[in-house]
Amino acid sequence: MAHDGQTLAPNVYDSEPIPEAARAEIDRLLSSGDLFRYTAPCDAPVALLESEFAALLGSRYALAVSSCSAALFLALKALDLPRGAKVLIPAFTFAAVPSSVVHADCEPVLVEVGENYRVDMEDFARKLPGAGAVMISHMRGHTSDMDAIMRLSDAAGIPVIEDAAHSLGTVWGGRNIGTVGKVGCFSFQSYKLVNAGEGGIMITDDPEIAARAIIMSGAYETNWKKHPGLSNSCAHWQNKLPLYNLRMQNLSAAVIRPQLPLVAERVEKGRAGHDRVAAVLNGSIHLAVPEPLGPELRAPDSIQFNLVGDWTDQQALDFQAAAKGRGITVQVFGLTEGNARAFWNWQFLGDAPELPRTRAMLMRACDVRLPTRLTEAELDYIAEAILDSAKDVRG
Numbered sequence: 001m002a003h004d005g006q007t008l009a010p011n012v013y014d015s016e017p018i019p020e021a022a023r024a025e026i027d028r029l030l031s032s033g034d035l036f037r038y039t040a041p042c043d044a045p046v047a048l049l050e051s052e053f054a055a056l057l058g059s060r061y062a063l064a065v066s067s068c069s070a071a072l073f074l075a076l077k078a079l080d081l082p083r084g085a086k087v088l089i090p091a092f093t094f095a096a097v098p099s100s101v102v103h104a105d106c107e108p109v110l111v112e113v114g115e116n117y118r119v120d121m122e123d124f125a126r127k128l129p130g131a132g133a134v135m136i137s138h139m140r141g142h143t144s145d146m147d148a149i150m151r152l153s154d155a156a157g158i159p160v161i162e163d164a165a166h167s168l169g170t171v172w173g174g175r176n177i178g179t180v181g182k183v184g185c186f187s188f189q190s191y192k193l194v195n196a197g198e199g200g201i202m203i204t205d206d207p208e209i210a211a212r213a214i215i216m217s218g219a220y221e222t223n224w225k226k227h228p229g230l231s232n233s234c235a236h237w238q239n240k241l242p243l244y245n246l247r248m249q250n251l252s253a254a255v256i257r258p259q260l261p262l263v264a265e266r267v268e269k270g271r272a273g274h275d276r277v278a279a280v281l282n283g284s285i286h287l288a289v290p291e292p293l294g295p296e297l298r299a300p301d302s303i304q305f306n307l308v309g310d311w312t313d314q315q316a317l318d319f320q321a322a323a324k325g326r327g328i329t330v331q332v333f334g335l336t337e338g339n340a341r342a343f344w345n346w347q348f349l350g351d352a353p354e355l356p357r358t359r360a361m362l363m364r365a366c367d368v369r370l371p372t373r374l375t376e377a378e379l380d381y382i383a384e385a386i387l388d389s390a391k392d393v394r395g
């Protein structure tokens with residue numbers, strides 16, 4: 001809790017402690033020095049994490065790597081797209097997503113995103129023909145219309161990669177997000193539901209994609225034999241693909257594994273906390289939290305809302321300042337200098353494309369962290385602080 005005059009604003013940046021069970025395993029690894037995933041003949045922590053994660057999500061194969069960005073890159077490389085292939089991505093995402101496309105020697109095509117933070121399906125359908133792949137980033141855990149995306153992509157024979165970095169635990173029409181497309185990628189970076197500092201994992205049911213990604217992740221010589229069920233495919237690809245060495249090490253797996261049984265509880269708490277704050281914000285005529293889509297059961301650990309009506313940029317900045325005065329950090333995506341989620345800041349892509357819908361959304365969309373550990377009193381403090389700050393500016 002941080003002091004803010006007489007009030008106590010909750011600290012939304014601190015992490016939760018790592019479960020006690022991680023300590024004994026880390027101690028064991030430190031004592032033996034067995035940190036490399038391929039040293040032990042079997043049951044290395046990274047290998048156990050892969051089988052546990054695949055079981056948790058209901059997919060056939062999982063490959064743990066150094067980050068979600070690495071997983072996105074490997075997923076694209078594993079699709080064996082021709083150099084310069086177009087990859088559709090939502091224009092509202094984190095800079096790591098277009099970066100992974102650039103690393104894979106492909107060309108990102110940015111698709112408009114509506115004020116509900118989801119892919120604009122008209123723009124998607126218009127830009128899809130001729131694409132080599134689709135990479136759907138479920139930004140901040142908001143799921144785009146995966147039924148429509150899969151229908152259009154399947155009809156065109158275009159593979160879909162899901163960037164589920166922020167969607168662990170989200171369910172779409174009864175299916176786990178990350179298992180709807182051909183490949184799903186998740187993050188264990190500290191601001192995600194499972195915290196290992198850094199780390200990522202990709203899942204797929206496709207043995208060829210899994211094998212190719214395993215080889216390229218750095219399973220050199222015969223290390224691929226430690227990935228169950230893929231011998232034929234891995235033997236085929238060994239030495240035919242370059243190694244990028246994006247492996248996860250055992251210490252990370254030791255930190256992640258005891259958190260997996262906590263995912264369901266964190267998802268429940270996160271959703272309840274989000275909906276509690278959303279109900280308060282939606283009581284204001286100046287603020288709106290977009291509804292989830294029908295088939296979507298979300299797993300949020302932050303809240304996004306729009307400033308609705310004729311807010312000026314200055315009023316939006318005043319609102320941010322008023323919230324800050326109450327100890328709450330509100331980020332208007334498009335109004336924070338150099339924001340990595342504003343597409344016009346991705347200068348590595350060249351000139352920013354014309355995307356008026358996404359731009360308008362980013363200029364009025366607000367972002368507030370709501371870690372799942374917050375108490376109801378802390379959530380209520382945040383909700384009231386946001387509401388009062390809007391009142392300060394808009395009356």
Ligand SMILES: *Cc1c(COP(=O)(O)O)cnc(C)c1O
Pocket residue numbers: 066067068069070093094096097137138139140163165166186187188189199200
């Ligand atoms: C965090 C995040 C990433 C990047 O994950 P890393 O593990 O840090 O590489 C990619 N996409 C989204 C939507 C994210 O939230």
